[in-house]
Amino acid sequence: MTYQELYDQLNYVNHSREKRAYYAQLVISTPELMPHILKILFKVNDPISNRAGWLLEFVCKTDLTILFPYLDTFTEKMHTVYQDSALRPVAKICEYLTLSYYKKKDPLTRKHIKSLHKERMTEAGFDWLITEQKVAVKAYTLTSLFLIGTEIDWIHPELKRIMEDDYHKGSAAYKARCRHMFEALKKFEKRT
Template structure:
């Protein structure tokens, strides 16, 4: 299966599922997807990002060697929202290595507290930050404050996810 041709030809759930299934059956092909993700062009990068969350949900350890790439992408100033959103979606399913936790956590708080970020980026940032707060309970209060600031003016999705996380924090 030629991932690049597939991704360049169309952007669909069918294409994404084909790629996810192929990589889950042949994990060595993850490198091919990540090469396309990094090299672009941007439309192809966006399309290559979509399968990441599904791969992480099914086989989170397949993302283990790509954290440096994800961090680099999360810090690109003009990155497309789809790339950021799909990286964060994937990170919510993974056990982030300790050496990357601080930088990812800081970035999640930046996304949460940035009024210009889209809903999905904020929602996935909440989940990633909450998952990390289980290891670092000292950040729970900061996360709680960030979520409480979002909820009054947030979308239904932000309110729902925020309230679920607040319940977990307050246990």
């Protein structure tokens, strides 16, 4: 499938699980489509980029390893994504990566995620937290930054400060995630 054919097919991707699963399976069975997906995702002013984000999230949920050869590109350009419907999947993919690396301690994930990738996820994550973003983006980012912060000392104090500053103006869902993160931070501090 060419870039243009995939681009045209993305017009048929929507939020339905059925459509996303169908196209995710297509990408998983044809990994050479990944550069096309990323190219479309990072056409940030194009409404189709949202659909590439939805698809990439579903692909990564099914098989995270398909992203590994493209981590440099993904982490280098993810900070450029700004449309809500594209940014949410990017933040979710960062959460998948950090959960796989820190919680599951997946050997393949640990082999492929480098310091530079964590640095880029951290930088983008803090940008997302301090700017006006939807709750889902912030929630996924809190998890990612908490996990990266188990390795990088300065992250947890900054994360805690931002949550304390924003807690009073956050939605009920944001406050709930913050309470969960405050508990996680307390438990982590007791272990160290």
